[in-house]
Amino acid sequence: MNLVRNHVLISIDAGTIMAGARAVEKALVDEINRQGLAGEIAVLETGSIGATGQGVVIVVYPEGLYYANVTSEDASEIVEEHLLKGRPVKRLIMTEMPRQQVIRKEKAGLLKEQARIVLRNSGVINPENIDEYIAEGGYEGIERAFTELKPAGVIKEIKDSGLVGRGGAAFTTAMKWDFASKAPGDPKYIICNADEGEPGTFKDRLILEGDPHKLIEGMMLAGYAVGAAKGFIYIRGEYALSIERLEKAITQARLYGLLGENILESGFSFDLAVMKGAGAYVCGEETALIESLEGKRGHPRNKPPYPVTEGLWGKPTVVNNVETLANVPEIIRNGAAWYRGYGTDKCPGTKVYTIIGNVATPGLIEAEMGTTLRDIIYEYAGGIKEGKKFKGALVGGAAGAFMGPEMLDAKMDFVNLKEYAAVLGSGAILVMDESTDIVGMLQSVLHFFKHESCGHCVPCRLGTKQLVEIVDRIAGGKGKVEDIESLVKISEVMRDTSFCPLGQSLNLPISSSLKYFRDEVYGRVQQPA
Amino acid sequence: MSQEKQCQCAEVQEEELYPRLEEVITEHRGKGQDLIMVLHKAQNLFGYLPRKAQEMVAEGLNVSLNEVYGVITFYNFFSTVPQGRNSVKVCLGTACYVRGSQEVLDKAQKELGIKVGGTTEDRRYSLDVVRCIGACGLAPAMLVNEDVYGRVKSPHLPDILAKYE
Numbered sequence: 001m002n003l004v005r006n007h008v009l010i011s012i013d014a015g016t017i018m019a020g021a022r023a024v025e026k027a028l029v030d031e032i033n034r035q036g037l038a039g040e041i042a043v044l045e046t047g048s049i050g051a052t053g054q055g056v057v058i059v060v061y062p063e064g065l066y067y068a069n070v071t072s073e074d075a076s077e078i079v080e081e082h083l084l085k086g087r088p089v090k091r092l093i094m095t096e097m098p099r100q101q102v103i104r105k106e107k108a109g110l111l112k113e114q115a116r117i118v119l120r121n122s123g124v125i126n127p128e129n130i131d132e133y134i135a136e137g138g139y140e141g142i143e144r145a146f147t148e149l150k151p152a153g154v155i156k157e158i159k160d161s162g163l164v165g166r167g168g169a170a171f172t173t174a175m176k177w178d179f180a181s182k183a184p185g186d187p188k189y190i191i192c193n194a195d196e197g198e199p200g201t202f203k204d205r206l207i208l209e210g211d212p213h214k215l216i217e218g219m220m221l222a223g224y225a226v227g228a229a230k231g232f233i234y235i236r237g238e239y240a241l242s243i244e245r246l247e248k249a250i251t252q253a254r255l256y257g258l259l260g261e262n263i264l265e266s267g268f269s270f271d272l273a274v275m276k277g278a279g280a281y282v283c284g285e286e287t288a289l290i291e292s293l294e295g296k297r298g299h300p301r302n303k304p305p306y307p308v309t310e311g312l313w314g315k316p317t318v319v320n321n322v323e324t325l326a327n328v329p330e331i332i333r334n335g336a337a338w339y340r341g342y343g344t345d346k347c348p349g350t351k352v353y354t355i356i357g358n359v360a361t362p363g364l365i366e367a368e369m370g371t372t373l374r375d376i377i378y379e380y381a382g383g384i385k386e387g388k389k390f391k392g393a394l395v396g397g398a399a400g401a402f403m404g405p406e407m408l409d410a411k412m413d414f415v416n417l418k419e420y421a422a423v424l425g426s427g428a429i430l431v432m433d434e435s436t437d438i439v440g441m442l443q444s445v446l447h448f449f450k451h452e453s454c455g456h457c458v459p460c461r462l463g464t465k466q467l468v469e470i471v472d473r474i475a476g477g478k479g480k481v482e483d484i485e486s487l488v489k490i491s492e493v494m495r496d497t498s499f500c501p502l503g504q505s506l507n508l509p510i511s512s513s514l515k516y517f518r519d520e521v522y523g524r525v526q527q528p529a
Numbered sequence: 530m531s532q533e534k535q536c537q538c539a540e541v542q543e544e545e546l547y548p549r550l551e552e553v554i555t556e557h558r559g560k561g562q563d564l565i566m567v568l569h570k571a572q573n574l575f576g577y578l579p580r581k582a583q584e585m586v587a588e589g590l591n592v593s594l595n596e597v598y599g600v601i602t603f604y605n606f607f608s609t610v611p612q613g614r615n616s617v618k619v620c621l622g623t624a625c626y627v628r629g630s631q632e633v634l635d636k637a638q639k640e641l642g643i644k645v646g647g648t649t650e651d652r653r654y655s656l657d658v659v660r661c662i663g664a665c666g667l668a669p670a671m672l673v674n675e676d677v678y679g680r681v682k683s684p685h686l687p688d689i690l691a692k693y694e
Contacts, residue, residue, distance in 0.1 A: 015667055018677045052666030053679070199622035199661040237569070237606055238662055240675055278565055279605030281660065295564035296596075297603040313562075354665065356624045362666035398623055428665075430624055444626040448660055454603070 005040040006083055007061040011123060013048040013209050014241055019055040020071065027075035028058075032083070041083055047210020049123035052363045054094065059123070068094035117342065117350050118326045119366045122210030127245055130252040133213040139258060141332035142220050146266040149332070154225040155181065158328065160336035162348040167193060167284075167321030168396070168425045169501075170414040173328075176318055179308035181226040183316035188228040190219050191312065191319045193289060194235040194242070197281045198397035199448060200428035203352040204322035206364050208235070208242035211326070212249035216259070216272065218325030221332055223270045226318055230271060234289055237276040246274055281452035285500050286319040288454070299456045300500035323352055323427075343369030347413035351424060355381045357431035358388065369413040373403065376412065377431055388433040392516055396425025398445045399505035402438075404516030421515075423508065438517045439524050443471050445509050453502065460503030463494040467506070479525040488514070546574050550582055554589035561592040564600055568607055577608045605659070613648045613655035615693040617641070618672040622661030629682075630669035634658065636683035637671075640690065654690065 010016075010025050025043060032041050049057055055069035058078075065088055067078065074092060081087045125132035133139070145154050159174035180188060192215060196204040208215060219231045235243055250272050253259040261269045280298045283289045287301035290312050311317020327349060331339045340348045347369040353376060356362045360382030367376055373393065377383065384390050392404045395412075401422040403410070410416065414424050432441070450464040470487055473479045491507035498504045514521055553570045557563040567590060571582050578601055587594040601607040619625075619634040638644060641654050648655045664670040667679025673693055681689070 014664060014677050015679065018667070018679060197661060200624050200665045201661075202665060238659070238672075275566070276569060277604075278569065278607060279659075280603060292565065293562075295562040295566075295592075295600070297599050356665040356668065357627070394623070430627075430665075432627075436627060441623070441627060444621075444623050447621075448623065451660060 004042045006042075008041060008043045008083070009046045009059040009061065009123070010043060011047065011049045011057045011059075012045045012241075013206060015048070015052050016056050017241070019069075021056045023072045024056045024058070024070050024075060027072035028079065031076045031079040035079055035084060037079070037083060041079075044126045045128065046125060047122045047127045048206040048364060054361075057094065060088075063088070066094040067092040116366050117330050117339075118207060118214075118323055118352050119210065119364070120330070121214065122206065125211065127210055127212055128248055130213060130249065130256060133211070137333055138213055138329070139217055141329035142217055142224070142258070143264065144332055145221055145224055146264060146268070151181065151225050151227065154221055154332060157332055157336050158225070161331045161339040162336075162346075163324065163327055163331060163339070164347070164414060165321055166323035166327070166351065166427070168198075168399075168423070170424070173320065173324055176308055176320070177222065177225050179306070180228075180316045180318045183309045185309070185314075185316045187230060188226055188315055189312045189317040190222045190226070190228045190231040191286075191289065191293065191317060192219055192231065192233045192322060192325055193284065193286065193319055194233055194239070194322050195277045195283050195289060196236060196239075196322070196426075197284050197452075198399070198426040198428060200356055200394075200430050201354050201397055201426040203354050203364055203427055205236075205239050205242055207322050207326050207352070208239070209245055212242075212245045213253065214326045214329055215246070215322060216249055216253055218320075218328040219272060220258070220263070220270050221328050222318055222320060222325060224268055226316070228318070229269050230273070232293060232312075233272060233274045234277055234283070234293055235274060237278055243274060243276065250274070280454065281448075282454040282500065282502055285502065288500070289319065290317065297454075299454060344411070344413055344415075346415040351412070351427055353427045353429050355429045355431065357393075357429075358385045358433040358436070359383065359431045360385050367412075370411045370416070372409050372411055373429075374408040376429065377408075381431070384431065384433050386433075388435065391432045391434045391436055392438075393432060394430040394441065394445075394509070395428070396423040396508075397428045398448050399501070399508060400425045400428065401508045401512035402441075402516055403512070406516075421508075422512065438513055438520050439471070439475050442509065442513055442521075443468075443475050446471050446506070449502065449506055457497075457499035457503065459494045459497045460499065463490050463498075463503060464506070466490055467510075474521075474524055477524070477526075481522070481525055481528060483525060484514070484521060543575065543579065547581070547585070549574055550585060551589075554585060558589055559591045561590050561596075564590055564592060564597065565604070568597075568601065572607060576612045576614075577610055580609075583609075611648060611652065613652045615653060615674055616655050616657065616672070617690070618657045618659045618662075620660070620662050620664070620668070620670045620672070621658045622665065622668075624661075624665035625669040628668040630671075633669055633671065633681050633683050633686065636686050637690075640686055653694070 012021050028043050058067050078089050081089050121136050155174055155177050163173045164170045194204055259271050283292045283298040285300050288298040292298040307317040307319055343349045350366050350368050352366045365380045392402055394402050446467045450468045453460045453464045455461045470483050487510050491510045494503045495507040557567050583597050587597045621630055643656055645658055664677050669681050670679045671681050
């Protein structure tokens, strides 16, 4: 076997493919072969490294050097100068890096600051190779579960870790599992909600593209804990690369005997199926998702009964978000006490954010719970683009809340934000600079909800339509003061009477926009004579 | 499921595809819970869901035609009208919207001479909007078939569209 001197990692995700990553990969390999370096330098595909909008990104190890905006024409220069002669190509070195990427993982003292749990392997391993996941400690969690913890021990460990759902509702994960494990009924099911449709959110996609085995192990552990033999991954049909990588990963896991009958001689059998969604925002709601999995229109169900007692085909079912499940293997492998070393007392662990809008380096970051909005924007995302002023942020997706400059120092976690009537939601942070028009933002949010309202209940179906008409009137300069009052009133009725969170949550962006940008919104309507 | 590819063969007559649909249905006969999966496959065959295909699926999976139609119209992905060979989708998610995707959409409608939801007469393009494709860092974004284009400005459109026959 040849000793590989350098590893060149090329980030392959939807964004870099668009920028021509495949062509660059081919050019690199061709040039390495041409220079006769094939045995010394390995080119490997990896998932997203967390920076978007920087073209094709490659990382050269062992130096850990990042190149951005690489084109096929640059390939020969990188190979010749850097890989052959050891002189990095300065003009291509990434300058605007998400901060976590600057911190090398070898520097143990900074590990805490970096705080990567869910994304630990993303951009580091080849997601299409199960061996690389195993080399990074993968599937050790399930081993510990089989030999040491047993199902009750897994639930206890998750309970002690304080993990809450990362999909938006922040429900205690262990409680969900506990209910399902005790519920009568057989078989039981685990569903991974990968129907990521919240505008501005693509964290789950990048987790799936970057480290699919972590999700598989998380689902196995959930299945083992509650006594389920079958899991479904309900994924957006548009996520072609995620689907491809997941299916590859499932096939590999089966080959290794990690999925299927009697896994690792433990007596536990578990298998997974990938189910493509067909494009309906409401299917992110767990009971609507279950309806859709059953082949029906995705209308939300009445609750109770909750899915943990009567879910898929009337059987006890756990529905967890991708990010939640991706936390599980790390917690089981390293223990609850280790996990509690991250984040805050009430809200341990990390959160993966997609940070977009007018920031210097939009992308994916993982930060400890309790990190301030200011740190997320200025430390991790490089601050506001073109040196403009921060105006506000829409946090938690379209159904989230606006925050003004006075919220920059608020600690971001599920518990703390509740006190400010804000939410972490899906972890989307849309940053707005001083030039952003708040009414235009509201218009976009409300149009989105009108389109996605499933029509099942009256308050949401009619309410979203009314709200759109009113906000369009205000944006067109024909609004009156009473129109603003109507926005608030209608959305309050929707909050109190809608059937599912889709209609219930619209009050949040409306009330928060008025809380922080009252003068601006009122300035847009005709003043009473 | 990954082996399914969008059908590129417009010259194949619709009639010739029905036996293939029959094969798909046979695999799922009587299983109403597989409806969405079967519709995915049917749409990949035809490019849309013709009435006759809907009837076959209903019959084969033992669900009512009403239910099949209900599911088709509920989900954005499914269409009951013929689609163009290339599907152009402009993202109107929040992030894209603030970065000017409405302007891109207007330009696309003008350039193609069709409205959202329409198909050009030569069946070369269909135009639709999507709400967030998870490419918010690249806003405004659009999709042509499975290719994602980011930071799209309306002057780029003719060049992008010309790539697809």
